[in-house]
Amino acid sequence: MDEHIQTLVLEEFELRAADTDGAVARLLASSSNGRVRPVPLLTSIDDERRVATVRAVGEQENLDPSAAERAALEPFVSNWHMPRHYRPRIVERSQSPPSYYRLAVTESGINQTTLESPAEAPRSKTSGGDATPLDLLWIGAPVDSYAGLLVLLGTRVRDASRADPREWPLPMSDALGVRIYESRT
Numbered sequence: 001m002d003e004h005i006q007t008l009v010l011e012e013f014e015l016r017a018a019d020t021d022g023a024v025a026r027l028l029a030s031s032s033n034g035r036v037r038p039v040p041l042l043t044s045i046d047d048e049r050r051v052a053t054v055r056a057v058g059e060q061e062n063l064d065p066s067a068a069e070r071a072a073l074e075p076f077v078s079n080w081h082m083p084r085h086y087r088p089r090i091v092e093r094s095q096s097p098p099s100y101y102r103l104a105v106t107e108s109g110i111n112q113t114t115l116e117s118p119a120e121a122p123r124s125k126t127s128g129g130d131a132t133p134l135d136l137l138w139i140g141a142p143v144d145s146y147a148g149l150l151v152l153l154g155t156r157v158r159d160a161s162r163a164d165p166r167e168w169p170l171p172m173s174d175a176l177g178v179r180i181y182e183s184r185t
Contacts, residue, residue, distance in 0.1 A: 004058045004059070005056040005057070005058060005088055005091045006057060006058055006059045006088070007056075007057045007063060007085050007086065007087070007088070007143070008054060008055070008056055008057070008085070008086040008087075008088055008091075008138055008140040008150060008152075009054070009055045009056075009057055009063055009083055009084070009085055009086075010052060010053075010054050010083065010084045010085075010086065010105065010150055011052065011053045011054075011055075011065060011080075011081070011083045011084075012050065012051070012052045012081040012084075012105075012179075013050075013051060013052075013073075013077050013079060013080045013081055014049050014050050014051075014077065014078050014079040015049045015050075015051060015076050015077060015078065016049070016075075016076060016077070016078045017049065017076075018043075018048035018049055019041065019043070019048070019051065019076075019184075020048075022184075023076070024041060024051070024073065024076050025040055025041040025184070027072055027073065027076075028040070028041050028053060028069070028073075029041075031066065031068070031069045031072065037097060038055070039053065039054045039055070039101055039152065039154075039183075040101065040183045040184075041053060041183070041184075042054070042101060042103050042181035042182060042183055043181060043182060043183075043184055044179065044180070044181050045180045045181065045182060046180075049078075050179075050181075051181070052103060052105075052179075052181045054103060054138070054150070054152055056088075056091070056138070063083070063085060064083070065083060084142060084150075085142070085143040085144070086140025086141060086142055086143060086150045087140060087141050087142075087143055088138065088139075088140055089139045089140060089141055090137055090138065090139040091137075091138050091139075092134075092136070092137045092138075093135065093136050093137075093154075094133075094134070094135040094136070096135050096156060097135065097154075098135040098136045098154025098155055098156060099155075099156055099157065099183075100154070100155050100156070100157060100182070100183055101136070101152060101153065101154050101155075101181075101182065101183040102152070102153045102180070102181070102182050102183075103150070103151070103152045103153075103180070103181040103182070104149075104150075104151045104178055104179070104180050104181075105148075105149070105150050105151075105178070105179045105181075106148055106149055106177055106178045106179070107142075107145075107147060107148045107177060108147055108148065108177050109147055109148065109149055133155065133156070134153055134154065134155060135154045135155055135156055136152065136153065136154030137152070137153060137154075138150070138151070138152040139151050139152075
């Protein structure tokens with residue numbers, strides 16, 4: 001577990017138009033600071049105007065979005081949502097940086113009321129080439145609620161067998177209240 005990460009910050013917002021030329025993504029990438037490699041702009045699989053960012057924040061770092069970053073994004077954004085803060089449950093990263101990300105966020109599901117150190121999960125050994133190796137796994141529980149979950153996966157390549165992102169991970173994600181995002185790189 002990456003011990004210096006104290007909080008995961010999720011910012012969801014709606015753009016005036018889809019970021020087809022990557023201007024918003026480049027703006028966010030150039031403005032990132034902090035000790036943890038930034039997660040790129042994530043786009044909703046349902047609506048390309050809905051986007052999200054996820055930041056890992058250390059103990060001495062500011063939880064609030066940068067005023068300069070907000071000002072630079074203002075011409076592109078039609079609606080800001082309140083940032084949400086998550087307690088890290090699992091924060092794992094490999095030596096290889098991911099190049100593709102998938103994010104699932106939900107407000108439903110009850111978490112434990114006491115935060116315990118997660119038990120070491122047994123690592124399965126796959127004999128076939130079916131599994132996609134993960135380079136990043138962040139799972140967070142909301143700081144201000146007992147319900148909800150944030151799951152961010154990072155891999156080196158996009159899984160070509162899942163060409164349609166709307167098929168990941170649940171075909172009924174809308175009915176279950178799960179918002180799904182992916183990186184476009």
